[in-house]
Amino acid sequence: MKKFIIKLTLFSILFVSISYLLDYIISTGLKHTEEYRFQSWNDIIDSKINADILIMGNSRAFSHYSPQILDSVLNINSYNIGIGGHPFNVQHLKYELYERHNIKPQLIIQNIDFATFSPHVSILHEREQVFPYINDSLLKNQLINFGYSGAELYLPFYRYFGYQMVIKNGIFEYLGLKHYNFQPAYKGYRPEQGKWDGSELNKLSKIEPLMDETTISLFENYLAHCKKFNIKVVMVNTPIYYVASQKLENKKKFNDLIIGISKKYNVPYLDYTNDSICLDTVNFSVAVHLNKKGAEIFSKKLANDLNAMNILK
Amino acid sequence: MFFNSIDFAIFFPIVFILYWFVTKGNLRLQNILLLVSSYFFYACWDWRFMFLLIFSTLLDYFTGIKIHEAINQRKKMFWLWLSIGVNLGFLGVFKYYNFFAASFADGLSLLGFKANFGTLQVILPVGISFYTFHGLSYVIDLYKNRIKPERNFIDYSLFVSFFPLLVAGPIERATHLLPQILKKREFDYSRAVDGLRQILWGLFKKIVIADNCATYVNQIFGSYETQSGSTLLLGAILFAFQIYCDFSGYSDIALGTARLFGIELLRNFAFPYFSRDIAEFWRRWHISLTTWFRDYLYIPLGGSRGGKWQAIRNTFIIFLVSGFWHGANWTFLAWGTFHALLFLPLLLLQRNRKNTNSVAENRILPNLKELIQMISTFLLVVFGWIFFRAETIGKALDYIARLFEKSLFTIPKVEGANGFYLCLLSIILTEWVQRSKKYGLQIDMISSQAIRWLIYLSIVVLILFFGGKSETFIYFQF
Numbered sequence: 001m002k003k004f005i006i007k008l009t010l011f012s013i014l015f016v017s018i019s020y021l022l023d024y025i026i027s028t029g030l031k032h033t034e035e036y037r038f039q040s041w042n043d044i045i046d047s048k049i050n051a052d053i054l055i056m057g058n059s060r061a062f063s064h065y066s067p068q069i070l071d072s073v074l075n076i077n078s079y080n081i082g083i084g085g086h087p088f089n090v091q092h093l094k095y096e097l098y099e100r101h102n103i104k105p106q107l108i109i110q111n112i113d114f115a116t117f118s119p120h121v122s123i124l125h126e127r128e129q130v131f132p133y134i135n136d137s138l139l140k141n142q143l144i145n146f147g148y149s150g151a152e153l154y155l156p157f158y159r160y161f162g163y164q165m166v167i168k169n170g171i172f173e174y175l176g177l178k179h180y181n182f183q184p185a186y187k188g189y190r191p192e193q194g195k196w197d198g199s200e201l202n203k204l205s206k207i208e209p210l211m212d213e214t215t216i217s218l219f220e221n222y223l224a225h226c227k228k229f230n231i232k233v234v235m236v237n238t239p240i241y242y243v244a245s246q247k248l249e250n251k252k253k254f255n256d257l258i259i260g261i262s263k264k265y266n267v268p269y270l271d272y273t274n275d276s277i278c279l280d281t282v283n284f285s286v287a288v289h290l291n292k293k294g295a296e297i298f299s300k301k302l303a304n305d306l307n308a309m310n311i312l313k
Numbered sequence: 314m315f316f317n318s319i320d321f322a323i324f325f326p327i328v329f330i331l332y333w334f335v336t337k338g339n340l341r342l343q344n345i346l347l348l349v350s351s352y353f354f355y356a357c358w359d360w361r362f363m364f365l366l367i368f369s370t371l372l373d374y375f376t377g378i379k380i381h382e383a384i385n386q387r388k389k390m391f392w393l394w395l396s397i398g399v400n401l402g403f404l405g406v407f408k409y410y411n412f413f414a415a416s417f418a419d420g421l422s423l424l425g426f427k428a429n430f431g432t433l434q435v436i437l438p439v440g441i442s443f444y445t446f447h448g449l450s451y452v453i454d455l456y457k458n459r460i461k462p463e464r465n466f467i468d469y470s471l472f473v474s475f476f477p478l479l480v481a482g483p484i485e486r487a488t489h490l491l492p493q494i495l496k497k498r499e500f501d502y503s504r505a506v507d508g509l510r511q512i513l514w515g516l517f518k519k520i521v522i523a524d525n526c527a528t529y530v531n532q533i534f535g536s537y538e539t540q541s542g543s544t545l546l547l548g549a550i551l552f553a554f555q556i557y558c559d560f561s562g563y564s565d566i567a568l569g570t571a572r573l574f575g576i577e578l579l580r581n582f583a584f585p586y587f588s589r590d591i592a593e594f595w596r597r598w599h600i601s602l603t604t605w606f607r608d609y610l611y612i613p614l615g616g617s618r619g620g621k622w623q624a625i626r627n628t629f630i631i632f633l634v635s636g637f638w639h640g641a642n643w644t645f646l647a648w649g650t651f652h653a654l655l656f657l658p659l660l661l662l663q664r665n666r667k668n669t670n671s672v673a674e675n676r677i678l679p680n681l682k683e684l685i686q687m688i689s690t691f692l693l694v695v696f697g698w699i700f701f702r703a704e705t706i707g708k709a710l711d712y713i714a715r716l717f718e719k720s721l722f723t724i725p726k727v728e729g730a731n732g733f734y735l736c737l738l739s740i741i742l743t744e745w746v747q748r749s750k751k752y753g754l755q756i757d758m759i760s761s762q763a764i765r766w767l768i769y770l771s772i773v774v775l776i777l778f779f780g781g782k783s784e785t786f787i788y789f790q791f
Contacts, residue, residue: 001333001500008509011766015773022777151319158319161780162524165729 019157026160026170027132033173034181037129040081040188044094045133050103051079052312055188056091057111059084064238064290065109066299067187073303076312080188082111085125087118088215092222093142100138107232107312109302112258112269113240113288114209114248117216122147128166131159191292194285201287206247209254216257223265232311235262235269239277239298244287270305272298314357315785316566317519324354325570332574333500340497344471347574351476355440358480362438365403370473372399373448374466380455381462389456396452400445407437412641440480442638446605447473451487453609460487468494475576477567481560481786483581483601490578498575507757508572510769514754515565517772518558522740524781525733526555533727534702537712542721545712546695551727552702553695554737557586559787560599565752584748586694586741587672589686591655592665594694602638606631617660624660629653639701644709648700655693671749736779 030038031045043049053076055065061082070078083094095108123130123146130148133139140153152159160167172178183190226233235258240248248254255271262269275298277283283294290298306312314320328350336342356363376396383389405413421427451472454460463469472491478484533540533548540548564581571578585597595603611631617624629650636649659665672687673679679687696713703709744753754772759765 001502004500004502004505007506011769014766014770018770018774019777149319155319157777161777164779164781167778 023156025174029170029174030132034184036183036185044098047101049079052076053078053107054105055080055109057082061111063192064295069299070303089120110235112235112237118210119212191295192285192289196281208249233267237271239272241284241287242278348471351474354476358439370470374469377455377462393456409641443482446484477570483579508569510754511565511569515562519562521779523555523559526551542716542718543725545716547725549695563786589668592659593668643706644700651697
């Protein structure tokens, strides 16, 4: 038995060492990629952003707001940390990490829409996007509330298990065999490339904005936090194709909620869901996502409006 | 709690340490510990089904004693049929009621009658087909006076519920497992190492081969209407490897785990895809089930002793029941029928026991005849798997019809599978080289420890690199 235990221990030590080594190689490699899943997280962790204007929200944030246009019109430095597929609780986690590693912004453009106040969810969409940064103490403490298991957070390599392409990309990047810049984003902005075909709109019977109390409360705490640290916030609802807009339910209740928050925290609310951009499919890839052309028109409009509001003065 | 889960990686070492270090070789304590662990293991799936397992155990325990104590044949028979009836009754309700109700209603509607028997909203208790068969073999063996009843309830319960085999076999026999449960077990270094090796090999087959195959198979079967004939053929071949590596991988882990507790379970697989005919395939595939049906169904029905027609009838019965055992779906019956049709000619021509040795024994490579026999047998088995994998008979037939289109002679397209084919090739070659052993990684003949460890670590690295997204074990649904 003694011999068995000694050999088993030795083998386990070797196994754990290999796991740590692989974890280090893959994580380091991924921290050097410019692939869209990891790029903005890399910039945040490396304290590279320090933006004057920070754009926050879901996929309608990262694909609608062009920092290039905002920078050129407003003559500032902006960055888009939008995170696709998740409501405010996940967006807030990313913001917390941003604040921890970067200088606080002067202004936050907070994208608001029907999905913002959905109930808290785990990170399910592209959950590998946080894998390389799991040793950051904020993420280590928080991710357990976002659907990551203790084993994923505390065991070496375990979280990468089954993500074969991520493993390969990390190793290749680390060894310098290949540089990954698949769909690179410009300062977090990644416009939609798809072309309008209307099929998704036909399948859409209704859009129901969810207004979860816990999410709203978290949002209000975040606004109070921004106010405390003198960070201006402007809430923006970006264009939706007008036919889809007609399928929005509880419109009044949702608008009342936003306007109520806007007044309570003295935060401007810019609603573009009735803008002329919404009338033409040429600006959209799908009903709720602008394409590149639409996003650029919208970004210009927003930049001009912010300019007119003198919000950074 | 899956064998390939982090939960099991915590559970198993704890049980192992308690078993060898805390019980200090006390057999009674060891058996109690294994039983409690087994119930905990089972409760992790769904604690409510514990009651069913315990009821089934109690039923067979008491009917077993009653069979033994019965003063005449009629009473013996009564207790035997009580046990069989109740056991199969539970299996019928949980596994087959909905199928029969729906099929009967469909049949009546074809005759112009309207019927609705309602369906039960029940979940199939995991492992029910396996532990029911454990219990049945016990009472039948008692009835046939092959064994004496086990009067210690803990020992008997452990025979039914021993966690490595509880949810997906191998289907054990009281004659094989009970004596081991009753005997003092000593730690044996080489057996323990052998157990670990077999676990590692099982994990490799399950995690690297079966789980990756599952990804491609799901893609192909999920969109078979748009795939070329060659891709459909590849999809069926990949499913053949998926189900083999999934189930034999599970069995390897079960056997290895049991061996670490000093218990030998029945071998379940013996490199079935190197079979030269269907009869040989069935001697090498899911051996514990095949032999169970042979001993408790085929032989009691008269086997092939009563002439040709009886042999044909019994062959069909055994294959249909075997198909139906897998699940309540016409596809499994079609799969069973297909194999019966393949098996019958061999039986009638008395060629079913022609290939009882290992292929190409004492040679490195097979000769041309053996190669052709192996490939043709494999392709027939692959063909049968289409019925097994398809959701309905209609879809299976449609899949087969599309497979034989002109596009069969094009290059199959499966995205991102190139690296995986190397893994697949590696397992085929390894199993070929090791075909005379009990499992692929039985490398105790390599004297250099450094080389053995290098092989183990390479497999670990392959598991880490090529591990597929965690999938459940296919046979857990049966």
